[in-house]
Amino acid sequence: MSTVQSIDRAFSVLRSLTAGPAGVTDIAERVHLPKSTVSRLLSTLEELGAVEQVSAGGEYRIGLGMLELAAAARPGRSLVSVARPQLAELNRFTGEAAGVSIPDGTEMLYLDQLTPDSELQVRDWTGHRIPMHAVPSGHVVLANDRELLDRVLATPLKRFTPHTVVKAAPLRERMNMVRAEGYAWAFEEFADGMNSVAAAVRNDSGRVIAALHVYGPASRFPGTSDTAEIGEFVLATAQKIRID
Amino acid sequence: MSTVQSIDRAFSVLRSLTAGPAGVTDIAERVHLPKSTVSRLLSTLEELGAVEQVSAGGEYRIGLGMLELAAAARPGRSLVSVARPQLAELNRFTGEAAGVSIPDGTEMLYLDQLTPDSELQVRDWTGHRIPMHAVPSGHVVLANDRELLDRVLATPLKRFTPHTVVKAAPLRERMNMVRAEGYAWAFEEFADGMNSVAAAVRNDSGRVIAALHVYGPASRFPGTSDTAEIGEFVLATAQKIRID
DNA sequence: GTTCGTGTTCCACTAGGCGGAACAGATGCC
DNA sequence: GGCATCTGTTCCGCCTAGTGGAACACGAAC
Numbered sequence: 001m002s003t004v005q006s007i008d009r010a011f012s013v014l015r016s017l018t019a020g021p022a023g024v025t026d027i028a029e030r031v032h033l034p035k036s037t038v039s040r041l042l043s044t045l046e047e048l049g050a051v052e053q054v055s056a057g058g059e060y061r062i063g064l065g066m067l068e069l070a071a072a073a074r075p076g077r078s079l080v081s082v083a084r085p086q087l088a089e090l091n092r093f094t095g096e097a098a099g100v101s102i103p104d105g106t107e108m109l110y111l112d113q114l115t116p117d118s119e120l121q122v123r124d125w126t127g128h129r130i131p132m133h134a135v136p137s138g139h140v141v142l143a144n145d146r147e148l149l150d151r152v153l154a155t156p157l158k159r160f161t162p163h164t165v166v167k168a169a170p171l172r173e174r175m176n177m178v179r180a181e182g183y184a185w186a187f188e189e190f191a192d193g194m195n196s197v198a199a200a201v202r203n204d205s206g207r208v209i210a211a212l213h214v215y216g217p218a219s220r221f222p223g224t225s226d227t228a229e230i231g232e233f234v235l236a237t238a239q240k241i242r243i244d
Numbered sequence: 245m246s247t248v249q250s251i252d253r254a255f256s257v258l259r260s261l262t263a264g265p266a267g268v269t270d271i272a273e274r275v276h277l278p279k280s281t282v283s284r285l286l287s288t289l290e291e292l293g294a295v296e297q298v299s300a301g302g303e304y305r306i307g308l309g310m311l312e313l314a315a316a317a318r319p320g321r322s323l324v325s326v327a328r329p330q331l332a333e334l335n336r337f338t339g340e341a342a343g344v345s346i347p348d349g350t351e352m353l354y355l356d357q358l359t360p361d362s363e364l365q366v367r368d369w370t371g372h373r374i375p376m377h378a379v380p381s382g383h384v385v386l387a388n389d390r391e392l393l394d395r396v397l398a399t400p401l402k403r404f405t406p407h408t409v410v411k412a413a414p415l416r417e418r419m420n421m422v423r424a425e426g427y428a429w430a431f432e433e434f435a436d437g438m439n440s441v442a443a444a445v446r447n448d449s450g451r452v453i454a455a456l457h458v459y460g461p462a463s464r465f466p467g468t469s470d471t472a473e474i475g476e477f478v479l480a481t482a483q484k485i486r487i488d
Numbered sequence: 489g490t491t492c493g494t495g496t497t498c499c500a501c502t503a504g505g506c507g508g509a510a511c512a513g514a515t516g517c518c
Numbered sequence: 519g520g521c522a523t524c525t526g527t528t529c530c531g532c533c534t535a536g537t538g539g540a541a542c543a544c545g546a547a548c
Contacts, residue, residue: 003288005503005504005505005537006250006537007289007292008291014313015313018312018313018315023495034537034538034539035496035539036498037538039495040248040496040497041248041251042495043247043496044252047247057494058495061316061318062314062316063317064317067353068371068373070306070310071314071370072261072262072264073307081368113325115325124325127315248536249505249535249536250536267525267526269524278507279526279527280508284505284506284507284528301514301525301526
């Protein structure tokens, strides 16, 4: 239960750097610590490769050493490598970006994304967390975990666009539909001008451990295509993944 | 210069977990610290999401929180996303695995890898470091940095296979060739049964900031193909990448 | 030149981390 | 069954190692 203060603080500093490179003074203010303390923490982290100075005596940013550590995270990296071929298949079938994400608490953590070469691209969410209620990848998880759904609904849901479903009853309704169909569509519910579909990846014992999703600009996706056909393709692709 | 002991220790623990999940007692032995200390460090790291327990009261492994931090590392993640289409192109042209790596000290850090669907696959080196002298991706970096080459040659070079070049004179010779051709081939120099080619990715000011490489089983790669043709294709592909 | 900004270093103080030992479970072996 | 031996966690007195205000060193801007 007791925690080591300096480690706690070191991670606060690291997290504050995920927003982008920053100087000691900036960081000190953000994490509410004395400059000297932050400087000491940073120079320790630098020796460990967790951060690096952009130019000697200048700003700090997250270091490459973190990549090595993150590469060992499971099911993170292992899932990424097995899912790649399936993402490529989704790219080919839909012409749009495809990604994998995993549930983490009440959010989805986006692990990887494959984007076809195209002029108009959606942004890369790799490494970010998004609340489950706002994205179809979250919906396929919630639809299969009543307890988690209750927990999500226990707190107020954040609205991202005018179409985000933030009320309990309609969300429960949606989850019933998703459970029945096996895939989830969302139209501009998380970001304006972005539509997406998702389906669940299950382990051998049937538990949902990840989600595959496809998303693209609302202007062309799904366009005049059959949403059920796309949904079922995503579902079939997700079912091909065997892990854990 | 002074470092914070507990942070130092926490990272030792994290690094020891990159080899795979382990228990408190195991870790304590590996990092030469008392069990109680390791237990305290781990529970702190767990609260921060840096590690997680596989099952309550059991082994620990690297946590998903690390992915978020690592996602902010530059040029790491940004390079990965811009290099993806080029890796796919290399897949298509050669039928073999393609990857990106960046120089870090005297080693190459492997950031990403795209592997075509095939029965016989090479392993994924993502997140690992490999000494520059042993891999073609390292060669294209060394060939363009005389000072770094000197530094590498100042210490004894590790032999990985019977074909690894570990003597100064032959390596210098090779670097001259690589500099002239623009790409580097290596035949079973790092791992038995594995051949690979690499070419440098440069930023606007001409400095080598990364390497693209293709590798496959020696049994079929490059086979009867023209090594110069493949090399030049990799070079051309690497030159398409614009970053920083 | 001065002034303001940066990041780093100093050092007395004491809070916070340390680690040996005791503990609570789980598993294995006879 | 019960004893032995693992596991990870908690306790608590000792004291080191981390803290943070202030002073410092450097660089840029005026």
